[in-house]
Amino acid sequence: MDLKDLYRDVILDHNKRPRNFGVLAPPAIGAKGHNPLCGDQLTVYVDLVDGVIRDVKFEGTGCAISVASASLMTEAVKGLDTAAFARLHARVHEVLTQHDAEVPADLGKLAALGGVREYPARVKCASLSWRTLESALAGAHNAVTTE
Amino acid sequence: MTSAPYDLTAVRADFPILARPIRGKPLVYLDNGASAQRPRAVIDAERRYAEESHANVHRGVHTLSQRATDAFEGARERVRRFLNARSTREIIFTRGTTESINLVAQSYARPRLGPGDEILVTHLEHHANIVPWQMVCAATGARLVPVPINDRGEVDPADVRARLNSRTRLLGIAHVSNALGTVLPVAEIIAIAHAAGVPVLVDGAQAVPHLRIDVQALDADFYVFSGHKLYGPDGIGVLYGREALFESMPPWQGGGDMILHVSFDGTTYNELPYKFEAGTPHMSGAVGLAAAIDYVEHIGLEKIGAWESTLLAYAHERLQAIEGLRVIGTAAHKAGLVSFVVDGVHPHDLGTILDEQGVAIRTGHHCAMPAIEFFKVPATARASFGLYTTLDDIDRLADAVVGARDLFR
Numbered sequence: 001m002d003l004k005d006l007y008r009d010v011i012l013d014h015n016k017r018p019r020n021f022g023v024l025a026p027p028a029i030g031a032k033g034h035n036p037l038c039g040d041q042l043t044v045y046v047d048l049v050d051g052v053i054r055d056v057k058f059e060g061t062g063c064a065i066s067v068a069s070a071s072l073m074t075e076a077v078k079g080l081d082t083a084a085f086a087r088l089h090a091r092v093h094e095v096l097t098q099h100d101a102e103v104p105a106d107l108g109k110l111a112a113l114g115g116v117r118e119y120p121a122r123v124k125c126a127s128l129s130w131r132t133l134e135s136a137l138a139g140a141h142n143a144v145t146t147e
Numbered sequence: 148m149t150s151a152p153y154d155l156t157a158v159r160a161d162f163p164i165l166a167r168p169i170r171g172k173p174l175v176y177l178d179n180g181a182s183a184q185r186p187r188a189v190i191d192a193e194r195r196y197a198e199e200s201h202a203n204v205h206r207g208v209h210t211l212s213q214r215a216t217d218a219f220e221g222a223r224e225r226v227r228r229f230l231n232a233r234s235t236r237e238i239i240f241t242r243g244t245t246e247s248i249n250l251v252a253q254s255y256a257r258p259r260l261g262p263g264d265e266i267l268v269t270h271l272e273h274h275a276n277i278v279p280w281q282m283v284c285a286a287t288g289a290r291l292v293p294v295p296i297n298d299r300g301e302v303d304p305a306d307v308r309a310r311l312n313s314r315t316r317l318l319g320i321a322h323v324s325n326a327l328g329t330v331l332p333v334a335e336i337i338a339i340a341h342a343a344g345v346p347v348l349v350d351g352a353q354a355v356p357h358l359r360i361d362v363q364a365l366d367a368d369f370y371v372f373s374g375h376k377l378y379g380p381d382g383i384g385v386l387y388g389r390e391a392l393f394e395s396m397p398p399w400q401g402g403g404d405m406i407l408h409v410s411f412d413g414t415t416y417n418e419l420p421y422k423f424e425a426g427t428p429h430m431s432g433a434v435g436l437a438a439a440i441d442y443v444e445h446i447g448l449e450k451i452g453a454w455e456s457t458l459l460a461y462a463h464e465r466l467q468a469i470e471g472l473r474v475i476g477t478a479a480h481k482a483g484l485v486s487f488v489v490d491g492v493h494p495h496d497l498g499t500i501l502d503e504q505g506v507a508i509r510t511g512h513h514c515a516m517p518a519i520e521f522f523k524v525p526a527t528a529r530a531s532f533g534l535y536t537t538l539d540d541i542d543r544l545a546d547a548v549v550g551a552r553d554l555f556r
Contacts, residue, residue, distance in 0.1 A: 003503050007496075007554060015555075016491075038495040038511050039525035061525050063495035064555070119499060 006119055010112035015064035020057045020074035033132030035124055040066045044132045052081045058129060065122050070129030072109055082137050089130050096123050152450040159535045161186040172505030175540045180325055180484050180531030181509050183378045192438035193431045203427055205404055219430045222437035226385055229440045231361040236390050236419035240428050243384035244352040245275040247371035250386055251348055252279035254396040256317055262288030267310055267318040269294045269302050271327055271518040276319045276350045300327035300476035304335050311343040318347045322354035326515035327476025328484040334365050352376055357455055357482045359448045362387050379439030383432030393419050400425040451534045455483030458532045465545040471552060475522045483532035492555045494528040500551040506544055
C-alpha cells in the first residue's frame with residue numbers, strides 16, 4: 001500500500017484549498033455533521049430550488065480526507081436533483097467501501113477517493129460530508145454523527 | 148543517560164509482539180497510554196492458569212477450585228503489596244479503571260449526595276473520571292465542579308483549595324493526565340482535601356506503569372487502575388479503598404460470591420473484599436496482572452521511570468525542533484507521553500501516515516475532550532512511551548512526522 005494512493009494530489013489540493021468553503025444564508029438549509037472519533041465537525045449548506053441543488057457550501061474542521069471529500073462533493077453535486085444526488089452518493093459509498101469494486105471512469109475527480117477503501121478507519125472521514133448533505137436534503141436538522 | 152538502566156534488548160525480547168513487522172516495517176509502538184503490550188511472562192501465566200489450575204473460585208471443594216482460589220487470592224495479595232495497602236480487604240478486582248470509578252460513584256457517592264452537594268474533578272480528567280460523576284449528579288441533584296488547569300496543563304493545588312467548601316463530598320483526580328502527560332501533585336492535593344474533610348479518589352490508570360504507588364503514603368481514599376496499561380491483561384482492574392469506607396458502602400452489583408446467605412426474606416452480604424465482586428471474576432486476568440506486577444517490579448519502577456524521563460526529554464528535543472510542531476501539555480513534571488499538533492496536518496492524517504511507517508500513535512481527543520478543547524485544538528497526536536521504548540523509536544517517530552509535514556506542504 002502506497003500512501004500516495006490515499007493522499008493523491010487531488011486530495012492534498014482540495015484539503016489545502018477547499019472549494020465552496022463558507023456559509024449560505026437562509027433560506028438555504030444547513031445540517032451539521034460530527035465524527036466523534038476524530039473530532040471532525042462540519043456544516044453543509046444547500047440551496048435547493050425546485051428539487052435541484054442550486055448551490056452548496058461547507059465549513060468546519062477535519063482531517064484531509066474529510067475536508068477534501070466535502071470539497072470534491074460540493075463541486076460534483078451542483079445542478080443535481082435530489083434523486084441524482086442519491087444515486088451519486090450510493091456510487092461514492094461503493095467506491096469508499098467495496099474492496100474490489102472497479103472505480104468507474106465517469107466519476108471524474110471523485111475517483112480520487114478510491115484510495116480510502118484500503119484504510120477502513122478512514123471511511124467515516126470521507127463519508128461524513130455526504131451523509132451530512134443527505135441529511136440537509138432530507139430536511140433533517142438533527143446533527144449527523146458517524147458513530 | 149543515553150542507555151537504559153536495564154538491559155533494553157533483553158527486555159524487548161520478552162515482548163513477542165515487538166518482533167512483528169507492521170506494514171512491512173519494524174514496529175515502533177508508541178500507544179502505551181492506550182494499552183501497553185504484554186511480556187511473555189504474562190501471556191504464559193494466563194496460559195498456565197488455564198492449562199493447570201482453572202475452575203471457579205470460592206465455590207468447590209475439589210482440587211482445581213482450590214488451586215484457582217489460591218491463584219486468584221494470591222494475585223490479590225500481589226496487588227496489595229504493589230500498592231502497599233494495609234489489607235487484601237481493601238483490594239477489589241474490577242474490569243478496569245472505568246468500572247472501579249463507576250463502583251465508587253454508585254456505591255459511595257450516590258447514597259451520600261443530595262441537591263446542592265458538589266463533586267470536584269479537574270479540567271484534565273479522562274471521561275471515565277467525569278461521566279460517572281455526571282451520572283450520579285443527574286440522579287441526585289448534586290453538581291460537578293471542575294478545577295481549572297493552566298496553559299501548561301498543570302493543576303495548582305491552591306485552585307483545588309479555593310473550590311473546596313462545606314458542600315464538597317468527594318474529589319476525583321488523575322494522578323497522571325492521559326492526554327497531556329502532567330503528573331499531578333496528588334499527595335499535596337489529598338492533604339488539602341482531607342483538611343477540608345473531603346475524601347479523594349485517584350485515577351491511577353496512567354500512573355501505575357511509571358511511578359511507584361504507595362496508597363498509605365499518598366493517604367488516598369480510593370485508588371484505581373487497569374491491568375492492560377501495566378503490561379497486563381485487558382478486562383482486569385483494581386479498586387483500592389480504605390477498609391472503613393468500603394464497610395460503609397452498600398454492594399454495587401448483586402449475584403454470586405458477594406453473599407453469605409440468600410433467602411426471599413433477605414440476603415446477608417459477604418465480607419470484604421467479596422462484597423464488591425458479584426459473579427465469577429476474571430481469574431486468569433488477575434493471575435496475569437500479578438505476573439505483570441512481578442515483571443515491572445523485577446525491572447524496578449524507579450529504573451523504568453528514569454528511562455522514561457530520558458525518553459521524554461529526547462522526544463521533546465527532537466519534536467520541538469520540527470518547524471510547525473507544537474507540544475500540547477508542557478507541565479514541569481510529566482510522565483512519558485507527548486501530545487502534539489503539526490501545522491497543516493490534521494492529527495488523524497498524521498496517525499495514518501505514521502502507521503504506514505510502522506509507527507503506532509494515538510490521535511484524537513484521548514477521551515479527555517475538555518482538556519483538549521482547553522488548548523483550542525480539535526485533536527492531538529499522542530506518543531506514549533513504555534519500558535521497552537528506545538531512543539531509535541523516538542528518531543523514527545520524529546522522522547515520520549517530518550515526512551508527513553512534507554507530504555502536506
